[in-house]
Amino acid sequence: MNKDYTERKLYIEDFLKKHISEKRRKHIRGVRETAIRMAEKFGADPEKAEIAALYHDMFKERDLDDLVLRYGLGDRYLGNRNLAHSKVAAAFMEQELGFRDPDLLNAVRFHTTGRPGMSVLEQILYLADACEPNRDYPGVEKLRELAFRDLDEACLFSLARTVTYVREQASPLDEDTLRAKEYYEERIMRTKMDNLNLVKEAAKALDERRGENIIALNVTGKSSFADYIVIAEGGSDRQTEALADNVEDRFAELGQELRGSEGWHNTGWILLDFGDIVVNVFTKGMREKYNLESVWGDCEQVPLDLEGEE
Numbered sequence: 319m320n321k322d323y324t325e326r327k328l329y330i331e332d333f334l335k336k337h338i339s340e341k342r343r344k345h346i347r348g349v350r351e352t353a354i355r356m357a358e359k360f361g362a363d364p365e366k367a368e369i370a371a372l373y374h375d376m377f378k379e380r381d382l383d384d385l386v387l388r389y390g391l392g393d394r395y396l397g398n399r400n401l402a403h404s405k406v407a408a409a410f411m412e413q414e415l416g417f418r419d420p421d422l423l424n425a426v427r428f429h430t431t432g433r434p435g436m437s438v439l440e441q442i443l444y445l446a447d448a449c450e451p452n453r454d455y456p457g458v459e460k461l462r463e464l465a466f467r468d469l470d471e472a473c474l475f476s477l478a479r480t481v482t483y484v485r486e487q488a489s490p491l492d493e494d495t496l497r498a499k500e501y502y503e504e505r506i507m508r509t510k511m512d513n514l515n516l517v518k519e520a521a522k523a524l525d526e527r528r529g530e531n532i533i534a535l536n537v538t539g540k541s542s543f544a545d546y547i548v549i550a551e552g553g554s555d556r557q558t559e560a561l562a563d564n565v566e567d568r569f570a571e572l573g574q575e576l577r578g579s580e581g582w583h584n585t586g587w588i589l590l591d592f593g594d595i596v597v598n599v600f601t602k603g604m605r606e607k608y609n610l611e612s613v614w615g616d617c618e619q620v621p622l623d624l625e626g627e628e
């Protein structure tokens with residue numbers, strides 16, 4: 319972005335000073351700060367997130383019927399600034415200011431309603447708008463925590479809240495919001511099922527190399543780094559390496575990338591990090607020493623149905 323970025327920023331800062339109240343500018347600063355932090359956390363471009371945040375509410379305080387008509391946005395946006403301001407801002411950015419990046423334009427366009435299959439940047443702006451530090455409503459603390467942990471879960475939480483809230487007001491709900499809620503419900507369910515199958519694959523790979531005392535714990539919502547922890551032990555460092563190798567190979571076949579690993583070379587504990595799933599292979603003494611089962615004592619065990627065990 320660079321030169322563009324500086325120009326884009328100067329333009330909007332001047333525009334906001336002229337057309338937007340201090341109260342809303344405070345909200346916009348909150349969205350900007352949150353969106354930048356989220357972009358850093360989730361590997362999106364922080365400059366793009368910042369620009370999207372600065373522009374997203376540029377038309378929130380103006381009657382928009384003339385611009386809705388000029389950009390041919392559809393009659394349903396006439397007299398409905400709450401929904402029109404996102405669409406108008408995106409059309410204005412594209413047609414008057416020469417923005418070309420479709421992802422950035424879509425982030426602005428869908429920041430109020432959300433939509434199925436949002437990109438990371440779209441999710442970031444949608445969520446930053448809903449949970450920036452000046453927002454205050456029941457559930458916002460939970461959303462703040464989710465927004466930095468799991469984008470899909472956070473989107474579903476916020477979409478569900480909007481569905482309830484808008485229905486309570488007896489005003490018509492935007493269809494994109496309802497479709498998005500259904501989309502994220504299904505996607506989250508599918509991810510959970512995929513993860514459960516992967517946990518079983520990990521256990522099987524450990525069992526094949528005669529790993530012992532194989533268990534899997536569901537730590538969803540309790541751990542900040544994973545949803546499932548798989549634990550097994552081997553009789554020696556050589557065997558723990560063979561166990562870990564087999565899991566790594568099986569996961570590679572399943573297209574699951576190893577994010578990181580620790581503890582090879584005779585340390586008695588090998589940790590394989592696959593994102594939602596973390597596999598720990600211990601030698602016997604080390605397993606007792608670290609006693610992960612008691613650390614995660616209140617978590618449910620996943621039934622594994624292994625052939626090697628009765």
Ligand SMILES: Nc1ncnc2c1ncn2[C@@H]1O[C@H](COP(=O)(O)OP(=O)(O)O)[C@@H](O)[C@H]1O
Pocket residue numbers: 400401430431480484487489490491492495
């Ligand atoms: N997805 C939606 N579908 C229909 N109406 C919506 C939707 N989202 C927001 N609105 C309407 O816009 C109003 C303002 O939304 P809100 O998110 O509270 O905006 P603000 O950024 O001004 O706080 C809501 O009270 C509701 O009437």
